[in-house]
Amino acid sequence: MTVLRRWPQVLWLTVVWVLLWGTISVKIVLGGILVAAAVTALFPLPLLPRLPFRPWALLQLGGYLLVDLVVSGVQVAWEALRHGPRAQAGIVAVPLLTDSERITTFVAAATALTPGTVVLQIDRAGGRLYVYTLGLRRPDDAARVRRQMERLQERMVRTVGEGR
Amino acid sequence: MNGGTVTDVVSAVFLLLGALSCLLGALGLVRLPDLPARLQAATKPQTLGLLLILVGTAVRLDFENAATLVLVILFQAVTAPVISQIVARSAYRTGTLDRRALVVDELAERMEHEAREGGPAGRK
Structure with a gap:
Protein backbone atom coordinates (compact mmCIF):
# COMPACT_ATOMS: atom_id res chain seq x y z
CA MET A 1 0.00 0.00 0.00
CA PHE A 43 -2.07 12.30 -7.18
CA PRO A 44 1.02 10.54 -5.90
CA LEU A 45 4.16 12.64 -5.49
CA PRO A 46 7.54 11.01 -5.92
CA LEU A 47 8.70 9.31 -2.73
CA LEU A 48 11.84 11.02 -1.44
CA PRO A 49 13.95 9.93 1.48
CA ARG A 50 12.33 11.46 4.53
CA LEU A 51 13.73 14.71 5.83
CA PRO A 52 15.39 14.48 9.21
CA PHE A 53 13.36 16.17 11.92
CA ARG A 54 15.47 18.39 14.15
CA PRO A 55 13.05 20.61 16.07
CA TRP A 56 15.67 22.79 17.71
CA ALA A 57 17.52 23.53 14.47
CA LEU A 58 14.19 24.13 12.72
CA LEU A 59 13.14 26.60 15.40
CA GLN A 60 16.49 28.39 15.11
CA LEU A 61 16.15 28.56 11.34
CA GLY A 62 12.62 29.95 11.69
CA GLY A 63 13.83 32.60 14.11
CA TYR A 64 16.76 33.48 11.88
CA LEU A 65 14.47 33.87 8.84
CA LEU A 66 12.04 36.02 10.83
CA VAL A 67 14.83 38.35 12.02
CA ASP A 68 16.20 38.44 8.49
CA LEU A 69 12.74 39.30 7.14
CA VAL A 70 12.49 42.31 9.46
CA VAL A 71 16.09 43.54 9.11
CA SER A 72 16.23 43.33 5.35
CA GLY A 73 12.68 44.67 5.16
CA VAL A 74 13.96 47.84 6.80
CA GLN A 75 16.96 47.90 4.44
CA VAL A 76 14.77 47.64 1.34
CA ALA A 77 12.47 50.35 2.69
CA TRP A 78 15.48 52.59 3.36
CA GLU A 79 16.84 51.94 -0.12
CA ALA A 80 13.48 52.84 -1.65
CA LEU A 81 13.04 56.01 0.39
CA ARG A 82 16.63 57.25 0.38
CA HIS A 83 17.79 56.39 -3.13
CA GLY A 84 14.54 55.61 -4.95
CA PRO A 85 15.08 55.69 -8.71
CA ARG A 86 18.87 55.70 -8.25
CA ALA A 87 18.90 52.53 -6.15
CA GLN A 88 21.75 50.22 -7.02
CA ALA A 89 21.99 46.47 -7.02
CA GLY A 90 24.36 43.68 -7.93
CA ILE A 91 24.42 40.08 -9.03
CA VAL A 92 26.78 38.02 -6.91
CA ALA A 93 28.03 34.49 -7.52
CA VAL A 94 27.75 32.47 -4.33
CA PRO A 95 29.45 29.09 -3.96
CA LEU A 96 27.02 26.28 -3.12
CA LEU A 97 27.99 24.32 -0.02
CA THR A 98 25.89 21.28 -0.91
CA ASP A 99 25.06 19.22 -3.98
CA SER A 100 21.69 18.17 -2.58
CA GLU A 101 18.93 19.39 -4.88
CA ARG A 102 16.50 19.62 -2.04
CA ILE A 103 18.69 21.81 0.15
CA THR A 104 19.51 24.01 -2.84
CA THR A 105 15.78 24.48 -3.40
CA PHE A 106 15.23 25.38 0.25
CA VAL A 107 18.12 27.85 0.17
CA ALA A 108 16.76 29.49 -3.00
CA ALA A 109 13.28 29.76 -1.46
CA ALA A 110 14.66 31.24 1.77
CA THR A 111 16.71 33.72 -0.26
CA ALA A 112 13.63 34.81 -2.15
CA LEU A 113 11.71 35.20 1.10
CA THR A 114 14.16 37.70 2.55
CA PRO A 115 13.77 41.20 1.15
CA GLY A 116 16.42 42.52 -1.19
CA THR A 117 17.66 39.21 -2.48
CA VAL A 118 16.48 36.67 -5.02
CA VAL A 119 18.24 33.79 -6.74
CA LEU A 120 18.43 34.47 -10.48
CA GLN A 121 20.18 31.36 -11.61
CA ILE A 122 21.33 28.07 -10.16
CA ASP A 123 24.43 26.60 -11.75
CA ARG A 124 24.54 23.09 -10.35
CA ALA A 125 27.41 21.89 -12.50
CA GLY A 126 29.56 24.82 -11.40
CA GLY A 127 28.20 24.72 -7.85
CA ARG A 128 27.08 28.34 -7.82
CA LEU A 129 24.04 30.42 -7.03
CA TYR A 130 23.65 33.78 -8.72
CA VAL A 131 21.98 36.10 -6.24
CA TYR A 132 20.45 39.44 -7.15
CA THR A 133 20.89 41.82 -4.22
CA LEU A 134 19.33 45.23 -3.87
CA GLY A 135 21.32 47.93 -2.12
CA LEU A 136 24.88 47.10 -3.08
CA ARG A 137 27.00 50.24 -3.22
CA ARG A 138 30.51 49.07 -3.99
CA PRO A 139 31.82 45.86 -5.56
CA ASP A 140 33.33 44.89 -2.17
CA ASP A 141 29.81 44.54 -0.81
CA ALA A 142 29.66 41.29 -2.77
CA ALA A 143 31.82 39.66 -0.09
CA ARG A 144 29.19 40.55 2.53
CA VAL A 145 26.45 38.89 0.44
CA ARG A 146 28.60 35.78 0.05
CA ARG A 147 29.13 35.59 3.82
CA GLN A 148 25.41 36.00 4.48
CA MET A 149 24.50 33.29 2.00
CA GLU A 150 27.11 31.00 3.49
CA ARG A 151 25.54 31.37 6.92
CA LEU A 152 22.07 30.68 5.52
CA GLN A 153 23.32 27.56 3.76
CA GLU A 154 25.04 26.30 6.91
CA ARG A 155 21.83 26.74 8.86
CA MET A 156 19.83 24.97 6.18
CA VAL A 157 22.21 22.01 6.13
CA ARG A 158 22.11 21.82 9.91
CA THR A 159 18.32 21.74 9.79
CA VAL A 160 17.47 19.41 6.91
CA GLY A 161 20.84 18.04 5.80
CA GLU A 162 20.86 14.31 5.20
CA GLY A 163 22.95 12.10 7.44
CA ARG A 164 24.72 13.30 10.52
CA MET B 1 -11.56 44.76 31.32
CA ASN B 2 -7.88 45.45 31.86
CA GLY B 3 -6.93 42.31 29.91
CA GLY B 4 -9.11 43.53 27.04
CA THR B 5 -7.22 46.82 26.89
CA VAL B 6 -3.87 45.06 26.72
CA THR B 7 -5.13 42.86 23.89
CA ASP B 8 -6.39 45.93 22.06
CA VAL B 9 -3.05 47.72 22.35
CA VAL B 10 -1.02 44.68 21.27
CA SER B 11 -3.37 44.09 18.37
CA ALA B 12 -3.26 47.75 17.32
CA VAL B 13 0.54 47.82 17.40
CA PHE B 14 0.79 44.75 15.17
CA LEU B 15 -1.87 46.01 12.77
CA LEU B 16 -0.21 49.40 12.44
CA LEU B 17 3.27 47.91 11.94
CA GLY B 18 1.81 45.60 9.30
CA ALA B 19 0.13 48.50 7.54
CA LEU B 20 3.38 50.48 7.67
CA SER B 21 5.28 47.59 6.13
CA CYS B 22 2.73 47.34 3.30
CA LEU B 23 2.92 51.10 2.77
CA LEU B 24 6.72 50.98 2.52
CA GLY B 25 6.39 48.15 0.01
CA ALA B 26 4.01 50.24 -2.07
CA LEU B 27 6.39 53.22 -1.95
CA GLY B 28 9.24 51.02 -3.09
CA LEU B 29 7.11 49.76 -5.94
CA VAL B 30 6.65 53.32 -7.17
CA ARG B 31 10.14 54.65 -6.53
CA LEU B 32 12.56 51.87 -7.40
CA PRO B 33 14.06 51.88 -10.90
CA ASP B 34 13.62 48.46 -12.50
CA LEU B 35 11.68 45.23 -12.36
CA PRO B 36 13.87 43.13 -10.04
CA ALA B 37 14.24 45.99 -7.57
CA ARG B 38 10.49 46.61 -7.59
CA LEU B 39 9.93 42.92 -7.15
CA GLN B 40 11.80 43.12 -3.85
CA ALA B 41 9.53 45.91 -2.67
CA ALA B 42 6.36 44.33 -4.02
CA THR B 43 6.68 40.87 -2.52
CA LYS B 44 8.71 40.93 0.66
CA PRO B 45 7.48 43.85 2.81
CA GLN B 46 4.01 42.67 1.79
CA THR B 47 4.70 39.24 3.26
CA LEU B 48 5.98 40.80 6.47
CA GLY B 49 3.01 43.20 6.52
CA LEU B 50 0.55 40.35 6.07
CA LEU B 51 2.30 38.38 8.83
CA LEU B 52 2.04 41.31 11.24
CA ILE B 53 -1.59 42.03 10.37
CA LEU B 54 -2.51 38.38 10.84
CA VAL B 55 -0.75 38.32 14.24
CA GLY B 56 -2.62 41.48 15.17
CA THR B 57 -5.88 39.85 14.11
CA ALA B 58 -5.09 36.55 15.78
CA VAL B 59 -4.72 38.02 19.28
CA ARG B 60 -8.30 39.27 19.04
CA LEU B 61 -9.75 35.97 17.84
CA ASP B 62 -10.62 32.67 19.49
CA PHE B 63 -7.92 30.09 19.18
CA GLU B 64 -9.95 28.01 16.70
CA ASN B 65 -10.28 30.81 14.21
CA ALA B 66 -6.72 32.02 14.70
CA ALA B 67 -5.41 28.59 13.65
CA THR B 68 -6.79 29.13 10.16
CA LEU B 69 -4.65 32.27 9.86
CA VAL B 70 -1.55 30.11 10.30
CA LEU B 71 -2.47 28.46 7.01
CA VAL B 72 -2.74 31.83 5.27
CA ILE B 73 0.75 32.91 6.25
CA LEU B 74 2.19 29.47 5.55
CA PHE B 75 0.89 29.35 2.00
CA GLN B 76 1.96 32.94 1.43
CA ALA B 77 5.49 32.12 2.61
CA VAL B 78 5.65 29.01 0.43
CA THR B 79 4.25 30.46 -2.80
CA ALA B 80 5.68 34.00 -2.87
CA PRO B 81 9.34 32.95 -3.39
CA VAL B 82 8.49 30.71 -6.33
CA ILE B 83 6.74 33.47 -8.21
CA SER B 84 9.29 36.18 -7.48
CA GLN B 85 12.08 33.87 -8.57
CA ILE B 86 10.47 33.11 -11.92
CA VAL B 87 9.72 36.77 -12.56
CA ALA B 88 13.26 37.86 -11.62
CA ARG B 89 14.81 35.25 -13.87
CA SER B 90 12.65 36.27 -16.81
CA ALA B 91 13.50 39.90 -16.14
CA TYR B 92 17.21 39.18 -16.36
CA ARG B 93 16.87 37.16 -19.55
CA THR B 94 14.61 39.61 -21.33
CA GLY B 95 16.68 42.63 -20.34
CA THR B 96 14.05 44.51 -18.31
CA LEU B 97 16.77 44.81 -15.72
CA ASP B 98 18.56 48.14 -15.76
CA ARG B 99 22.19 47.12 -16.10
CA ARG B 100 23.50 50.58 -15.29
CA ALA B 101 22.08 50.17 -11.78
CA LEU B 102 24.22 47.08 -11.20
CA VAL B 103 27.40 47.49 -9.21
CA VAL B 104 28.60 43.98 -10.01
CA ASP B 105 27.19 41.40 -12.40
CA GLU B 106 28.99 38.11 -12.01
CA LEU B 107 26.31 36.26 -13.95
CA ALA B 108 26.98 38.32 -17.07
CA GLU B 109 30.70 37.61 -16.76
CA ARG B 110 29.97 33.93 -16.69
CA MET B 111 27.53 34.04 -19.61
CA GLU B 112 30.01 35.96 -21.71
CA HIS B 113 32.65 33.44 -20.85
CA GLU B 114 30.35 30.65 -21.95
CA ALA B 115 29.43 32.42 -25.17
CA ARG B 116 33.14 32.66 -26.01
CA GLU B 117 33.67 28.99 -25.23
CA GLY B 118 30.69 28.17 -27.42
CA GLY B 119 29.02 26.25 -24.62
CA PRO B 120 25.34 26.55 -23.81
CA ALA B 121 24.30 29.06 -21.20
CA GLY B 122 23.71 27.01 -18.08
CA ARG B 123 20.06 26.14 -17.72
CA LYS B 124 18.18 25.46 -14.55
Whole structure:
Protein backbone atom coordinates (compact mmCIF):
# COMPACT_ATOMS: atom_id res chain seq x y z
CA MET A 1 0.00 0.00 0.00
CA THR A 2 1.76 3.08 -1.23
CA VAL A 3 -0.65 5.40 0.62
CA LEU A 4 0.51 3.94 3.91
CA ARG A 5 4.12 4.72 3.12
CA ARG A 6 3.08 8.30 2.42
CA TRP A 7 1.58 8.74 5.86
CA PRO A 8 3.33 12.09 6.52
CA GLN A 9 1.54 13.60 3.53
CA VAL A 10 -1.80 12.18 4.68
CA LEU A 11 -1.18 13.52 8.17
CA TRP A 12 -0.28 16.97 6.86
CA LEU A 13 -3.31 17.16 4.55
CA THR A 14 -5.54 16.10 7.42
CA VAL A 15 -4.12 18.89 9.58
CA VAL A 16 -4.79 21.41 6.80
CA TRP A 17 -8.34 20.05 6.45
CA VAL A 18 -9.02 20.40 10.17
CA LEU A 19 -7.54 23.92 10.22
CA LEU A 20 -9.75 24.92 7.29
CA TRP A 21 -12.84 23.67 9.15
CA GLY A 22 -11.72 25.66 12.17
CA THR A 23 -13.27 23.19 14.63
CA ILE A 24 -12.17 19.75 15.65
CA SER A 25 -14.54 16.78 15.90
CA VAL A 26 -14.34 13.07 15.22
CA LYS A 27 -16.39 13.43 12.05
CA ILE A 28 -14.15 16.16 10.64
CA VAL A 29 -10.93 14.32 11.46
CA LEU A 30 -12.17 11.07 9.92
CA GLY A 31 -13.43 12.93 6.86
CA GLY A 32 -10.07 14.66 6.60
CA ILE A 33 -8.16 11.38 6.73
CA LEU A 34 -10.44 9.99 4.02
CA VAL A 35 -9.99 12.98 1.73
CA ALA A 36 -6.23 13.14 2.40
CA ALA A 37 -5.81 9.44 1.63
CA ALA A 38 -7.84 9.81 -1.58
CA VAL A 39 -5.81 12.82 -2.73
CA THR A 40 -2.53 11.06 -1.90
CA ALA A 41 -3.59 7.92 -3.78
CA LEU A 42 -4.93 9.79 -6.82
CA PHE A 43 -2.07 12.30 -7.18
CA PRO A 44 1.02 10.54 -5.90
CA LEU A 45 4.16 12.64 -5.49
CA PRO A 46 7.54 11.01 -5.92
CA LEU A 47 8.70 9.31 -2.73
CA LEU A 48 11.84 11.02 -1.44
CA PRO A 49 13.95 9.93 1.48
CA ARG A 50 12.33 11.46 4.53
CA LEU A 51 13.73 14.71 5.83
CA PRO A 52 15.39 14.48 9.21
CA PHE A 53 13.36 16.17 11.92
CA ARG A 54 15.47 18.39 14.15
CA PRO A 55 13.05 20.61 16.07
CA TRP A 56 15.67 22.79 17.71
CA ALA A 57 17.52 23.53 14.47
CA LEU A 58 14.19 24.13 12.72
CA LEU A 59 13.14 26.60 15.40
CA GLN A 60 16.49 28.39 15.11
CA LEU A 61 16.15 28.56 11.34
CA GLY A 62 12.62 29.95 11.69
CA GLY A 63 13.83 32.60 14.11
CA TYR A 64 16.76 33.48 11.88
CA LEU A 65 14.47 33.87 8.84
CA LEU A 66 12.04 36.02 10.83
CA VAL A 67 14.83 38.35 12.02
CA ASP A 68 16.20 38.44 8.49
CA LEU A 69 12.74 39.30 7.14
CA VAL A 70 12.49 42.31 9.46
CA VAL A 71 16.09 43.54 9.11
CA SER A 72 16.23 43.33 5.35
CA GLY A 73 12.68 44.67 5.16
CA VAL A 74 13.96 47.84 6.80
CA GLN A 75 16.96 47.90 4.44
CA VAL A 76 14.77 47.64 1.34
CA ALA A 77 12.47 50.35 2.69
CA TRP A 78 15.48 52.59 3.36
CA GLU A 79 16.84 51.94 -0.12
CA ALA A 80 13.48 52.84 -1.65
CA LEU A 81 13.04 56.01 0.39
CA ARG A 82 16.63 57.25 0.38
CA HIS A 83 17.79 56.39 -3.13
CA GLY A 84 14.54 55.61 -4.95
CA PRO A 85 15.08 55.69 -8.71
CA ARG A 86 18.87 55.70 -8.25
CA ALA A 87 18.90 52.53 -6.15
CA GLN A 88 21.75 50.22 -7.02
CA ALA A 89 21.99 46.47 -7.02
CA GLY A 90 24.36 43.68 -7.93
CA ILE A 91 24.42 40.08 -9.03
CA VAL A 92 26.78 38.02 -6.91
CA ALA A 93 28.03 34.49 -7.52
CA VAL A 94 27.75 32.47 -4.33
CA PRO A 95 29.45 29.09 -3.96
CA LEU A 96 27.02 26.28 -3.12
CA LEU A 97 27.99 24.32 -0.02
CA THR A 98 25.89 21.28 -0.91
CA ASP A 99 25.06 19.22 -3.98
CA SER A 100 21.69 18.17 -2.58
CA GLU A 101 18.93 19.39 -4.88
CA ARG A 102 16.50 19.62 -2.04
CA ILE A 103 18.69 21.81 0.15
CA THR A 104 19.51 24.01 -2.84
CA THR A 105 15.78 24.48 -3.40
CA PHE A 106 15.23 25.38 0.25
CA VAL A 107 18.12 27.85 0.17
CA ALA A 108 16.76 29.49 -3.00
CA ALA A 109 13.28 29.76 -1.46
CA ALA A 110 14.66 31.24 1.77
CA THR A 111 16.71 33.72 -0.26
CA ALA A 112 13.63 34.81 -2.15
CA LEU A 113 11.71 35.20 1.10
CA THR A 114 14.16 37.70 2.55
CA PRO A 115 13.77 41.20 1.15
CA GLY A 116 16.42 42.52 -1.19
CA THR A 117 17.66 39.21 -2.48
CA VAL A 118 16.48 36.67 -5.02
CA VAL A 119 18.24 33.79 -6.74
CA LEU A 120 18.43 34.47 -10.48
CA GLN A 121 20.18 31.36 -11.61
CA ILE A 122 21.33 28.07 -10.16
CA ASP A 123 24.43 26.60 -11.75
CA ARG A 124 24.54 23.09 -10.35
CA ALA A 125 27.41 21.89 -12.50
CA GLY A 126 29.56 24.82 -11.40
CA GLY A 127 28.20 24.72 -7.85
CA ARG A 128 27.08 28.34 -7.82
CA LEU A 129 24.04 30.42 -7.03
CA TYR A 130 23.65 33.78 -8.72
CA VAL A 131 21.98 36.10 -6.24
CA TYR A 132 20.45 39.44 -7.15
CA THR A 133 20.89 41.82 -4.22
CA LEU A 134 19.33 45.23 -3.87
CA GLY A 135 21.32 47.93 -2.12
CA LEU A 136 24.88 47.10 -3.08
CA ARG A 137 27.00 50.24 -3.22
CA ARG A 138 30.51 49.07 -3.99
CA PRO A 139 31.82 45.86 -5.56
CA ASP A 140 33.33 44.89 -2.17
CA ASP A 141 29.81 44.54 -0.81
CA ALA A 142 29.66 41.29 -2.77
CA ALA A 143 31.82 39.66 -0.09
CA ARG A 144 29.19 40.55 2.53
CA VAL A 145 26.45 38.89 0.44
CA ARG A 146 28.60 35.78 0.05
CA ARG A 147 29.13 35.59 3.82
CA GLN A 148 25.41 36.00 4.48
CA MET A 149 24.50 33.29 2.00
CA GLU A 150 27.11 31.00 3.49
CA ARG A 151 25.54 31.37 6.92
CA LEU A 152 22.07 30.68 5.52
CA GLN A 153 23.32 27.56 3.76
CA GLU A 154 25.04 26.30 6.91
CA ARG A 155 21.83 26.74 8.86
CA MET A 156 19.83 24.97 6.18
CA VAL A 157 22.21 22.01 6.13
CA ARG A 158 22.11 21.82 9.91
CA THR A 159 18.32 21.74 9.79
CA VAL A 160 17.47 19.41 6.91
CA GLY A 161 20.84 18.04 5.80
CA GLU A 162 20.86 14.31 5.20
CA GLY A 163 22.95 12.10 7.44
CA ARG A 164 24.72 13.30 10.52
CA MET B 1 -11.56 44.76 31.32
CA ASN B 2 -7.88 45.45 31.86
CA GLY B 3 -6.93 42.31 29.91
CA GLY B 4 -9.11 43.53 27.04
CA THR B 5 -7.22 46.82 26.89
CA VAL B 6 -3.87 45.06 26.72
CA THR B 7 -5.13 42.86 23.89
CA ASP B 8 -6.39 45.93 22.06
CA VAL B 9 -3.05 47.72 22.35
CA VAL B 10 -1.02 44.68 21.27
CA SER B 11 -3.37 44.09 18.37
CA ALA B 12 -3.26 47.75 17.32
CA VAL B 13 0.54 47.82 17.40
CA PHE B 14 0.79 44.75 15.17
CA LEU B 15 -1.87 46.01 12.77
CA LEU B 16 -0.21 49.40 12.44
CA LEU B 17 3.27 47.91 11.94
CA GLY B 18 1.81 45.60 9.30
CA ALA B 19 0.13 48.50 7.54
CA LEU B 20 3.38 50.48 7.67
CA SER B 21 5.28 47.59 6.13
CA CYS B 22 2.73 47.34 3.30
CA LEU B 23 2.92 51.10 2.77
CA LEU B 24 6.72 50.98 2.52
CA GLY B 25 6.39 48.15 0.01
CA ALA B 26 4.01 50.24 -2.07
CA LEU B 27 6.39 53.22 -1.95
CA GLY B 28 9.24 51.02 -3.09
CA LEU B 29 7.11 49.76 -5.94
CA VAL B 30 6.65 53.32 -7.17
CA ARG B 31 10.14 54.65 -6.53
CA LEU B 32 12.56 51.87 -7.40
CA PRO B 33 14.06 51.88 -10.90
CA ASP B 34 13.62 48.46 -12.50
CA LEU B 35 11.68 45.23 -12.36
CA PRO B 36 13.87 43.13 -10.04
CA ALA B 37 14.24 45.99 -7.57
CA ARG B 38 10.49 46.61 -7.59
CA LEU B 39 9.93 42.92 -7.15
CA GLN B 40 11.80 43.12 -3.85
CA ALA B 41 9.53 45.91 -2.67
CA ALA B 42 6.36 44.33 -4.02
CA THR B 43 6.68 40.87 -2.52
CA LYS B 44 8.71 40.93 0.66
CA PRO B 45 7.48 43.85 2.81
CA GLN B 46 4.01 42.67 1.79
CA THR B 47 4.70 39.24 3.26
CA LEU B 48 5.98 40.80 6.47
CA GLY B 49 3.01 43.20 6.52
CA LEU B 50 0.55 40.35 6.07
CA LEU B 51 2.30 38.38 8.83
CA LEU B 52 2.04 41.31 11.24
CA ILE B 53 -1.59 42.03 10.37
CA LEU B 54 -2.51 38.38 10.84
CA VAL B 55 -0.75 38.32 14.24
CA GLY B 56 -2.62 41.48 15.17
CA THR B 57 -5.88 39.85 14.11
CA ALA B 58 -5.09 36.55 15.78
CA VAL B 59 -4.72 38.02 19.28
CA ARG B 60 -8.30 39.27 19.04
CA LEU B 61 -9.75 35.97 17.84
CA ASP B 62 -10.62 32.67 19.49
CA PHE B 63 -7.92 30.09 19.18
CA GLU B 64 -9.95 28.01 16.70
CA ASN B 65 -10.28 30.81 14.21
CA ALA B 66 -6.72 32.02 14.70
CA ALA B 67 -5.41 28.59 13.65
CA THR B 68 -6.79 29.13 10.16
CA LEU B 69 -4.65 32.27 9.86
CA VAL B 70 -1.55 30.11 10.30
CA LEU B 71 -2.47 28.46 7.01
CA VAL B 72 -2.74 31.83 5.27
CA ILE B 73 0.75 32.91 6.25
CA LEU B 74 2.19 29.47 5.55
CA PHE B 75 0.89 29.35 2.00
CA GLN B 76 1.96 32.94 1.43
CA ALA B 77 5.49 32.12 2.61
CA VAL B 78 5.65 29.01 0.43
CA THR B 79 4.25 30.46 -2.80
CA ALA B 80 5.68 34.00 -2.87
CA PRO B 81 9.34 32.95 -3.39
CA VAL B 82 8.49 30.71 -6.33
CA ILE B 83 6.74 33.47 -8.21
CA SER B 84 9.29 36.18 -7.48
CA GLN B 85 12.08 33.87 -8.57
CA ILE B 86 10.47 33.11 -11.92
CA VAL B 87 9.72 36.77 -12.56
CA ALA B 88 13.26 37.86 -11.62
CA ARG B 89 14.81 35.25 -13.87
CA SER B 90 12.65 36.27 -16.81
CA ALA B 91 13.50 39.90 -16.14
CA TYR B 92 17.21 39.18 -16.36
CA ARG B 93 16.87 37.16 -19.55
CA THR B 94 14.61 39.61 -21.33
CA GLY B 95 16.68 42.63 -20.34
CA THR B 96 14.05 44.51 -18.31
CA LEU B 97 16.77 44.81 -15.72
CA ASP B 98 18.56 48.14 -15.76
CA ARG B 99 22.19 47.12 -16.10
CA ARG B 100 23.50 50.58 -15.29
CA ALA B 101 22.08 50.17 -11.78
CA LEU B 102 24.22 47.08 -11.20
CA VAL B 103 27.40 47.49 -9.21
CA VAL B 104 28.60 43.98 -10.01
CA ASP B 105 27.19 41.40 -12.40
CA GLU B 106 28.99 38.11 -12.01
CA LEU B 107 26.31 36.26 -13.95
CA ALA B 108 26.98 38.32 -17.07
CA GLU B 109 30.70 37.61 -16.76
CA ARG B 110 29.97 33.93 -16.69
CA MET B 111 27.53 34.04 -19.61
CA GLU B 112 30.01 35.96 -21.71
CA HIS B 113 32.65 33.44 -20.85
CA GLU B 114 30.35 30.65 -21.95
CA ALA B 115 29.43 32.42 -25.17
CA ARG B 116 33.14 32.66 -26.01
CA GLU B 117 33.67 28.99 -25.23
CA GLY B 118 30.69 28.17 -27.42
CA GLY B 119 29.02 26.25 -24.62
CA PRO B 120 25.34 26.55 -23.81
CA ALA B 121 24.30 29.06 -21.20
CA GLY B 122 23.71 27.01 -18.08
CA ARG B 123 20.06 26.14 -17.72
CA LYS B 124 18.18 25.46 -14.55
